[in-house]
Amino acid sequence: MTVLNENTKTQTSAGQPRHPRPVRRPKKPLGTRAYKVFRVAALIAVVLFLVAPLFWMLLASLKTNVDIYDTAKSFIFSPTFENYANVLQRNNYFVFIFNSFWVAFVSTALSLVLGVPAAYAMSRFTMHRSALVVLMARVIPGVSLLVPWYYVFSNLKMVGGFEVLILSHMFVALPLIVYIMMSYFDSLPLELEESAQVDGLTPIGAFQRITLPLSVAGMATAGILSFIFSWNNFMFALVLSGSKTKTLPVAIFDFVSYASIDWGGLMAAATVVTIPIMIIALFTQKYIVSGMTAGATKG
């Protein structure tokens, strides 16, 4: 083994100086000046289109309701944090924030525990049919599961508890995690595990000590995405949550069931829901992108 190691070492150390970096041909200019101007303009338009509505929501959340109804004060107004104070204190949003966080966190963690080994087995043993069963969960309309779930869980006196919410969110998270991790394991070379097994590790040992540590990036991707999906989930919580376990999306929805809409408060509530998830997204951008595009580019 040490011999082998030295071999690889000499190879790499000898290989580098022998092949100097090829001189890069200067790239041709992509297009005419007109195209460049068009491209910049188009990109600005795209960014505006995507960000402006969110900016508008933020502005409205900082206005009094009088200012919201005054179209002359679209952009110039004296900002107030009253809406946030109202939403957070009077409407108990801290409780909903905690509920959302707790449900998303536990369902993601449990789904990772179940999903990662499953994805590994499905990838290494090419269990396409089994994978299909798990992925079916992504296709089935959620409503068709809710009636039976509601019946069973209300008989078990579980509706309104955290357990049932977590279970239902795992149902969203698990297929996502299996899907992302399968494409991750597919791309991980088999040789590493094989050589670990030659070194005397059992197959499960090799999975534990070699594959898992190498898959941290993949698990981060899958975990972050499933957290976001759980945080954003509305339909399951709408039916299965109770007054004590209400999550943020349901809390926002309840906001408008009164006769007249408190727009300022509603926008503050909407901002409170979206801000944490956007902050997470900003810091984990790379992972989200790789998760969203997992498995998309191969046949």
Place this chain on the structure above:
Amino acid sequence: MSVMTPPRSAARNAGRAPGAREKFSDWANRHRKWLFAAPAMAFVGVLIIFPLAWTLYLSLTDSQGSVRAATEFIGLENYLTVLSDVERFWPAVGRTLTFTGIALVCEVALGMGIALLLWRPFRGEKWVRVAILLPLVATPVAVGMMWRLIFDPNIGFANQLLAAVGIPAQPWLSGQDTALGTTIFMDVWQWTPMVVLILLAGLTSLSEEPDEAARMDGANAFQRFFFITLPLMMPTVIVAILLRGIDALKTFDILYATKGKGGGSFHEVETLNVYAYGLSFDYNQYGLSSAVLILFFMIIIGSMWLLTMRKKAVSK
């Protein structure tokens, strides 16, 4: 590394007599395939297969009011009722397909355009990528509320914008003819970024040679896109349509958040999913809603199957 890691399990076992633990480890390793896969599959299986079977059963009964109420087996009557229902069911099918179809066309066309804009590196790329990510992760219900304010006929920014360019105010979400279009717009806003990301991943994995060769032969940018890039991208485009299409067919959050029960007082945005949800949880017509759901499920599976066939044909 090789020096540092002696086979640990061997080291552990060397001290001990082969016992139950080793036997278990041996057994676990031999059956690791199912040991790993079974828990997840059992979880999904129990939560899917049982409810699906139940839904199928309910669709053959007159269950309503309470799930616990006595039900009678009525055969295919629910299906006949649903399939001959031109008031709610067929319009809902129409709306579901319209919503999905238009949203997908817009998202793929826009998504391809934006992906091409982002394809080659440029300064400030980072910021554009952040902007693309924001709608994607925003909570759909919150997004629905946001658009409700923007599209409010009296105080919304959308009509202010129209007024600035001299277009008369539109009813948007509150108009009987404009509501569905407005919700499609929201869907396009939120999910075009996902199509962009998928297509961009596809574009970056393309080899540059065909494009380069066509350029040498004097093809202009449009020719290169339509005859080189697009055909090569077709499999990725279909994956994007498949992933987005499944979710678009099942859209619920923004529709329910903006128009409420029954998709509005005239059912303007009542898609199959909203219809089935309403039947189940607003009107407690479990038998009927199960029949709608089974038919809906068949529509989803059918369209997925068609797309997968198409993908196979394209990939060849």
